[in-house]
Every structure is written in structure tokens, then in C-alpha cells.
Amino acid sequence: xxxxxxSDQHQFRQSLARFMQAKSTPVDVRRQMLTEQGYDAEVWQQxxxxxxxxxxxxxxxxxxFGFGQIELGIVMEEMGxxxxxxxxxxxxxxxxxxxxxxxxxxxxxxxxxxxxMGVSIVTLVLDSLDGPEDVGSLLHEDGxxxxxxxxxxxxxxxADLMLVVASSSSGLGLFLVKANDTxxxxxxxxxxxxxxxxxxxxxxxxxxxxVGDVDLGNLQEIWRDCSVxxxxxxxxxxxxxxxxxxxxxxxxxxxxxxxxxxxALKHRCADLLMEVExxxxxxxxxxxxxxxxxxxxxxxVNESEAEVYAPHMAKALAADTYCNVARAAVQLRxxxxxxxxxxxxxWFKRAxxxxxxxxxxxxxxxxxxxxxxxxxS
Amino acid sequence: xxxNDIKQEVTxxxxxxxxxxxxLLEWRNRLLEGGWAAPNWPVESLGRGYSVDETQVVNxxxxxxxxxxxxxxxxxxxxxxxxxxxxxxxxxxRYLKQTLTGEHAWCQLFSEPGSGSDLAGSSTKAExxxxxxxxxxxxxxxTSAHHAxxxxxxxxxxxxxxxxxxxxxxxxxxxxxxxxxxPLRQMNGxxxxxxxxxxxxxxxxxxxxxxxGNGWAVAASTLSVERRGFAQARQSGISSVERVxxxxxxxxxxxxxxxxxxTWYPQRQGRVDLVLDRAKKTGAIASASTRQxxxxxxxxxxxxxxxxxxxxxxxxxxxxxxxxxxSIGKLAASVIARQAAHVHTLISGSDAMLSGEHSAESGMxxxxxxxxxxxxxxxxxxxIQRNIISERVLGMPxxxxxxxxxxxxxxxxx
Numbered sequence: 001x002x003x004x005x006x007s008d009q010h011q012f013r014q015s016l017a018r019f020m021q022a023k024s025t026p027v028d029v030r031r032q033m034l035t036e037q038g039y040d041a042e043v044w045q046q047x048x049x050x051x052x053x054x055x056x057x058x059x060x061x062x063x064x065f066g067f068g069q070i071e072l073g074i075v076m077e078e079m080g081x082x083x084x085x086x087x088x089x090x091x092x093x094x095x096x097x098x099x100x101x102x103x104x105x106x107x108x109x110x111x112x113x114x115x116x117m118g119v120s121i122v123t124l125v126l127d128s129l130d131g132p133e134d135v136g137s138l139l140h141e142d143g144x145x146x147x148x149x150x151x152x153x154x155x156x157x158x159a160d161l162m163l164v165v166a167s168s169s170s171g172l173g174l175f176l177v178k179a180n181d182t183x184x185x186x187x188x189x190x191x192x193x194x195x196x197x198x199x200x201x202x203x204x205x206x207x208x209x210x211v212g213d214v215d216l217g218n219l220q221e222i223w224r225d226c227s228v229x230x231x232x233x234x235x236x237x238x239x240x241x242x243x244x245x246x247x248x249x250x251x252x253x254x255x256x257x258x259x260x261x262x263x264a265l266k267h268r269c270a271d272l273l274m275e276v277e278x279x280x281x282x283x284x285x286x287x288x289x290x291x292x293x294x295x296x297x298x299x300x301v302n303e304s305e306a307e308v309y310a311p312h313m314a315k316a317l318a319a320d321t322y323c324n325v326a327r328a329a330v331q332l333r334x335x336x337x338x339x340x341x342x343x344x345x346x347w348f349k350r351a352x353x354x355x356x357x358x359x360x361x362x363x364x365x366x367x368x369x370x371x372x373x374x375x376x377s
Numbered sequence: 378x379x380x381n382d383i384k385q386e387v388t389x390x391x392x393x394x395x396x397x398x399x400x401l402l403e404w405r406n407r408l409l410e411g412g413w414a415a416p417n418w419p420v421e422s423l424g425r426g427y428s429v430d431e432t433q434v435v436n437x438x439x440x441x442x443x444x445x446x447x448x449x450x451x452x453x454x455x456x457x458x459x460x461x462x463x464x465x466x467x468x469x470x471r472y473l474k475q476t477l478t479g480e481h482a483w484c485q486l487f488s489e490p491g492s493g494s495d496l497a498g499s500s501t502k503a504e505x506x507x508x509x510x511x512x513x514x515x516x517x518x519x520t521s522a523h524h525a526x527x528x529x530x531x532x533x534x535x536x537x538x539x540x541x542x543x544x545x546x547x548x549x550x551x552x553x554x555x556x557x558x559x560p561l562r563q564m565n566g567x568x569x570x571x572x573x574x575x576x577x578x579x580x581x582x583x584x585x586x587x588x589x590g591n592g593w594a595v596a597a598s599t600l601s602v603e604r605r606g607f608a609q610a611r612q613s614g615i616s617s618v619e620r621v622x623x624x625x626x627x628x629x630x631x632x633x634x635x636x637x638x639x640t641w642y643p644q645r646q647g648r649v650d651l652v653l654d655r656a657k658k659t660g661a662i663a664s665a666s667t668r669q670x671x672x673x674x675x676x677x678x679x680x681x682x683x684x685x686x687x688x689x690x691x692x693x694x695x696x697x698x699x700x701x702x703x704s705i706g707k708l709a710a711s712v713i714a715r716q717a718a719h720v721h722t723l724i725s726g727s728d729a730m731l732s733g734e735h736s737a738e739s740g741m742x743x744x745x746x747x748x749x750x751x752x753x754x755x756x757x758x759x760x761i762q763r764n765i766i767s768e769r770v771l772g773m774p775x776x777x778x779x780x781x782x783x784x785x786x787x788x789x790x791x
Contacts, residue, residue, distance in 0.1 A: 003690035246771045261774035263760075266767035273766055274705050274712075278680035281687045313676045365672035366665070372653070372675070373662070 005070075013074045015051055020082035023047070026343040029195055032085040033346075036188060037158040038197035039085040047086070048118030054092045055116025058100075063113030069225075069287035073232040080236030083346055085195050087121045089229070090155035095122035097225040098163050102174045102212035111161070111176075111211075123159040125150045125177075125201050131359050131367075132219035139166035141208065146175055149202040156186045156199035164203070165214055172215060175208035182206075193353035195346065224311040227358050228290060231283040231311075231318035234354050238276050238322040241329040241347050245269070248333055265332055272325050279314070279321040286314040309371040316361040316368070319354065326351040378427070383434045387413060388442075395444055397622025401631065404624050405447055405478040414447035414477045415457075422461060422469055423477065443620065445628045448479030450635030451520060456483040456529050458602040460548070463587035463595050472527070472548065479631055484525035484551065486516040486573055487596065491790035494761050496531070497541050497593055498780070498789060501575065503532040510534075510547060510580040512555070515572065518755075520638050522558045522571035525551045530580075531596050534589055536785040543784050544592030548584040555579060565747045569638035603756075604703060644741060645748040645755075646710060647717025649678050651738055652724070661724040670723060674716045681709040704762040704770075711753035718749040 005013075023043045032039050048054040057072040058064025065071075072093070079088060096115055099108055114120030127150045128134035139148035146166055156162065162177045162184070177184060183206040191198040246269055249260030259265055289310050307313075326348040330337040337344050355361065394407050408414040409423060417432040418424025427435070439446060449457075457476045460468055475481040492498035501514025512532055522528070528549045535543035549556070555578030560568040587595040620629075652671060656662040662671075685706055721742050722729050728736065732743035753759040767773040780787045 003687055004694040246773060250772070250774065257777065258774050261776055263764070263776060266773050267760065267763040269771055269773065270708070270763035270766035273771060274708055277684045277705060278677070278709070281684035282676070282680040284687070285683045313679065316672070317676055317680055362669060365669050365676070368672050368676070369668045
């Protein structure tokens with residue numbers, strides 16, 4: 001497998017970084033996090049039009065650019081560095097993944113092109129964000145009508161459409177709901193990370209179209225895709241915090257010298273750099289394996305490279321790393337790091353939010369162990 | 378040069394010259410005459426001036442056919458490469474040949490009881506007296522000193538200069554009355570290293586390497602050979618070709634001596650390879666908390682391999698990115714080894730009180746638990762690696778120094 005980035009990938013990253021630095025400064029982020037939708041629709045449209053990010057990894061046959069997990073990872077990483085506010089994770093990553101894994105051909109053709117253009121915002125409604133095994137107990141379909149509630153849904157306040165995973169007489173299914181239909185009740189909830197907009201979605205006798213069947217297997221695949229994407233975001237955020245923290249320690253003077261010259265701080269930063277490097281390597285590795293698996297079917301991938309646990313390893317490493325870096329980023333700044341005025345808390349909160357979204361590190365490590373045991377025996 | 382031409386030439390030469398009935402010395406002398414002992418060395422110094430890739434072609438042929446290489450075990454290589462880089466013609470003439478044949482064994486006399494991490498703080502004295510250098514002092518952690526004929530020695534020749542400037546680098550004869558070698562027993566019971574005491578030991582003026590006062594620069598080049606060696610070391614083993622014959626017997630005997638200090642090295646790295654099987658065999662894998670610790674261990678191990686591969690790919694792609702692979706890899710090895718020891722302890726439970734033949738994995742687990750502390754010290758402590766990473770990669774400011782000015786006036790261990 002190719003380990004280094006191509007020059008196209010480098011250029012793509014640079015274009016994204018320039019866009020983010022111009023349009024997603026901490027001032028922009030602070031402005032957006034106070035709004036209900038949480039992002040600037042104009043900037044989102046511009047990002048989709050100029051760089052095509054919304055459909056970067058969606059196959060060309062469904063109106064996307066047909067790139068792979070690496071390019072998706074680059075987008076998530078750059079967004080994570082700059083805390084970009086927008087419905088990318090909800091719509092382009094989570095809803096797209098559900099469609100690609102579960103929907104019938106007709107629905108893929110109907111829904112994916114608008115997601116890929118960024119003109120339609122679709123969110124995935126799951127009654128658990130902890131693990132695939134827990135999905136389907138609170139949302140039910142009967143006779144084409146949905147009832148139940150999901151406590152936490154990403155970007156529901158800005159979504160046009162919702163994809164709901166619900167239990168039914170014929171097993172779990174994926175159902176399409178229009179956000180403004182009667183019976184769809186979206187209630188914004190206060191989120192720990194104000195840059196990530198969360199709502200409760202309650203469905204009362206909502207008529208829905210079944211777009212595909214869901215089972216534990218394809219839920220796990222959705223989980224793997226989205227966990228790797230999220231790991232990229234966390235690696236980006238961790239890298240940003242490490243860089244900014246190191247810069248701060250070079251400037252801040254106490255006891256007549258820059259605090260960055262004290263070994264207590266240097267050694268902590270060295271440990272964090274190692275963690276970030278490892279989380280990044282594990283995450284791109286997982287992305288490459290997903291690409292190889294998508295191209296050939298996971299079973300067809302060279303046996304020594306078929307580490308099916310890689311996505312879980314990446315998510316757990318990235319989550320622990322981001323949280324460790326975030327704690328250090330506050331601590332090494334001292335008092336100023338705990339103020340609202342300083343920007344560090346914006347990333348700190350994202351770290352916590354992403355740590356537990358789609359299962360915390362302990363759950364991912366448990367899934368990893370189950371897969372390793374399965375492989376070995 | 379064209380790789381196929383090289384392959385043909387070396388294969389042809391081997392057909393004429395290789396014989397398993399030669400003595401090891403006879404064979405290596407032939408290797409030297411043919412110019413195949415060190416193909417990457419310059420033509421005027423026993424080599425062929427080959428590039429890394431060209432040398433690899435030769436090595437591959439040797440490996441495939443099961444040919445015995447020139448002697449390159451541990452300290453021999455350090456000495457040879459350093460003499461090649463810094464020696465004068467006469468020194469190269471005197472030492473290189475018999476080092477490559479294996480006739481001369483070497484040891485590295487760098488670390489001292491008073492200067493470990495602070496290698497440039499060496500206080501072994503080198504004084505000019507009666508037309509020779511007289512050496513007084515003590516060295517420690519000297520691998521294979523008891524088998525060595527010569528040592529590469531770092532010592533202080535001027536106490537009035539700042540510490541890095543007052544050092545000189547010598548080639549010292551280990552077989553003389555002024556040199557005493559004593560084994561140094563470690564906390565795990567092995568004695569893989571020595572202490573070396575030098576009392577009015579003598580070094581001829583001709584055996585000063587790289588000029589008086591230039592010892593730090595020469596030592597740095599030895600250390601860089603050593604670091605590169607960690608990546609390449611011990612992959613020089615011979616292929617599956619059947620090893621029968623005099624040359625193999627003598628080579629095996631040489632290897633046994635060369636490798637003897639390293640039998641516990643896999644244990645100091647934590648024996649991650651044993652973890653999953655042991656966890657299953659003992660039933661410890663059923664414990665949720667143990668599973669978490671195993672997963673952390675395996676993640677760390679795998680991620681460190683992936684990061685190293687990534688760094689290597691980036692290096693090959695020729696970008697200017699700073700890759701801290703060496704120090705990060707070293708630090709990671711410590712973290713992994715400690716976590717592995719922790720996991721082995723969880724798996725063993727009270728059985729971890731036992732040691733020796735009748736304990737887990739015929740004593741390998743017990744040896745692991747008491748060998749792991751070495752990995753975060755040997756070859757540069759974790760703390761030194763963290764300094765390197767934070768200063769060279771993250772660009773953080775250096776600690777203020779208190780070891781400037783004449784060495785004589787610097788506070789040191791007494």
C-alpha cells in the first residue's frame with residue numbers, strides 16, 4: 001500500500017488549509033457557535049463549490065468525486081485543525097455512509113448527488129451513538145409510520161432530510177423522513193461542545209419511506225467508516241493544539257526564561273508529539289485499509305494487511321491522544337488556559353465530544369479485541 | 378553500476394573462490410583480496426566505492442547463497458567505520474584488514490561511572506609522558522571487553538578547555554598490564570557488560586585518531602554509526618542454505634561470542650509476542666480490564682511500527698519534513714516494554730512471584746519483568762530522548778547550561 005501522500009493530495013491539503021485559515025478563524029468559530037444552525041451557509045456553499053469537499057469520497061456514479069478515504073481523511077483533519085463549523089460529518093460522512101452501505105440503488109441515485117454537492121443536508125438519526133449493538137431499541141416502524149425518539153442527533157436543526165434507523169417487523173431498516181414533515185419534532189439541546197450542534201429528534205406517527213435494510217453487519221461498517229473519519233478530525237485537532245501549545249511555551253516567560261525551556265514542559269510535549277504521530281499513522285493506515293477493502297472487498301485484501309480491527313485502534317488512539325493533548329494545552333498555559341477568552345477550550349470541548357461520539361476508547365478497544373481473537377482462533 | 382553486472386561479477390567470483398572447507402580466516406582474506414569484504418568502502422580502502430543500493434545487491438547474493446560475510450559484529454563495526462572516516466593512511470593500514478577478517482575484536486570505551494548521559498563529561502585522563510599517551514580512569518557498560526583486543530577510547534587530554542574541546546579519541550591495546558576488565562553484573566543476573574579500569578595504560582602517539590582535541594567529533598561519528606546500526610543490526614544472518622563445513626563451524630563460534638551479551642534483549646523489549654497466547658492459555662483474556670490493557674499494548678506496538686514505516690516512506694519521498702523517527706522510536710520502545718511488563722503481570726497474577734525454569738514460559742516472563750527497566754536507559758535514556766525530541770523537532774529552547782568554561786572548574790561527580 002502507498003504510504004506517502006501523492007503531490008495531488010498535498011496540493012488538496014494546502015488548498016483546504018488556505019480556505020480554513022481564511023474562513024474558519026477562531027473569531028468565525030466563536031460567531032457560528034452562538035447561532036442555532038452553527039455554521040455559515042454561504043461559507044459552506046463556497047467550500048463545496050470551490051473544493052468539492054461534500055462529495056469528495058462519494059463515488060462518481062452518485063455525483064461525487066470518487067476519491068477515497070485518504071482524501072476524506074485530509075478533509076476531516078484540516079477541518080479538525082480549524083474547528084470548521086458545518087454539516088460535513090453529519091451529512092457527507094454519516095448519512096452518506098448509511099446510504100452507501102444500506103440503501104437500494106434507486107435511493108443512492110436519488111439522494112447522494114445532492115449530498116455530494118452540499119445542497120442537501122441529510123442527518124443520520126440513531127437512537128444510540130455508543131455502539132451498533134445498541135441501535136434500534138427506541139425507534140420503531142410499523143405500517144410505514146415511525147414512532148420514537150433519538151436523544152442526540154447531529155445537525156438536525158439544519159437538515160432537510162433525515163435517515164432514521166428503526167426496528168420493524170422485518171428487522172432493522174433505514175427510513176427517509178423530511179425534516180419539516182408533521183410529527184417530526186426537533187428540539188435543540190445545549191451541547192458541551194458548542195461548535196457541534198445537537199438536537200433531540202422525536203417522531204410521532206411520521207410517514208416514512210424504507211430506503212434499505214439494516215443489520216448488525218452493515219451498522220458495524222458504518223461505524224468503522226465514521227470512526228476513522230472522526231479519528232482524522234481528532235488527529236487534526238490534536239496537532240493544532242500541540243503546535244499552538246509549544247508556540248505558547250516559547251513565548252511565555254517566567255523566572256526569567258521561556259517556560260518552554262523547562263524540562264517538565266519539554267518532556268510532556270515530547271510525549272504528546274509521539275502520541276500524535278502514532279495516532280496519525282494508525283488513522284491513515286485504517287483509511288488505506290478501508291480503501292483497499294472498498295476496492296476489493298475486505299476479504300480479498302492481502303491477508304497480512306487485513307487488520308479488520310484497524311479502524312477501532314485508530315479511533316481509540318486518536319481519542320486518547322486528543323484528550324491528552326487538550327488537557328496539556330490547558331495546563332501548560334496555566335490560568336489563561338482556563339479562561340473563556342483563550343481559544344484552547346474550543347478544542348478541549350471538541351476533544352471530549354469526539355472522544356465519546358460513536359463509542360469511547362474503551363468500547364473501541366473491546367471491539368478491537370473481539371476482532372483480534374476472531375482472527376487468531 | 379548496473380545491478381545485473383554487479384550480480385554477475387560477484388556470483389562469478391564466488392564460484393571461483395567460495396569453499397566451505399576454508400578456515401574462516403582464509404575465507405575472509407580471500408574476501409578482502411577480491412574487494413568484497415566491504416563493497417561500500419572506497420576503492421583505496423579495501424572496498425569498491427559502491428552505493429547503498431549496489432552494496433545491497435552484493436549482500437543479497439551472499440545471503441541467498443549462504444556466504445559468510447566479513448566480520449561485522451557490534452563494536453567491530455563501530456571501530457572499523459570510525460577509523461575509515463577519521464584515520465590516517467597508516468592507521469587504516471594497521472587496523473582495518475584484521476578487523477574485517479575478525480582477527481581483531483574491539484570494544485567501545487565511552488561511558489564512565491561519572492558520565493553516562495553526559496558523555497562529553499568524560500574524566501578519564503590522557504597525558505603525554507615519555508613519548509606516549511598515559512591513560513588513567515574507569516569505563517563502564519563496555520560490551521565484550523573481555524574478548525576485545527583493542528578499544529576505541531574517549532578520554533580528556535586537556536582540562537583547561539571547555540568540555541567538548543578537551544577530548545581526544547584513541548585506539549588502545551586491551552592486552553597490557555594497565556588495563557583490567559571486570560564483569561558487571563546486572564539486576565537481571567546477567568553480566569553482559571564490563572567495567573574497564575585503566576591505570577597508567579599506554580597508547581602510542583600513532584594511535585590518536587582524528588587529532589588531539591577532536592575527540593568529540595570523532596565520537597559523534599561512532600555514535601551515528603551505532604544508531605544506524607540499530608536499524609540494520611542482526612539482519613545479517615545467513616539463509617537457509619545448509620551450513621556444513623569448517624568455515625561455518627568457525628563462524629558459528631564467532632557468532633556465539635558476538636551474540637552472547639544479547640540473549641536477554643528480547644526480554645527487555647517486553648516479549649509482546651507472548652501476550653495473546655498467554656492470555657488465552659491462562660484464561661486471563663476473559664477479564665475486561667486485562668483486555669483493555671492488552672488492546673492498549675497492541676495498539677501502541679502497531680502504531681509505532683506504522684509511524685516508523687510512515688517516516689521511512691516520507692524520507693524516501695525526499696521531503697524536507699523533520700522526521701524524529703529515531704528518538705520517537707526509542708521512546709516508544711520503552712513505553713511498549715513497560716506496558717508489556719504490566720500486562721504480563723496482570724496475566725500471571727501471583728505466579729509472577731516465581732522465576733526460573735518452572736515459572737511461566739520457562740522463565741522468560743520473569744526475565745522480562747526484571748529486564749524491562751534497561752530499555753529506557755540503554756542507548757540514551759528516555760529523558761535524553763525527550764530532550765532531543767522537544768529541542769530538535771518541536772524547537773523548544775534548550776535548558777540553561779552550567780557546564781561552560783574550563784572543564785577543570787565544572788562541577789562533576791567525585
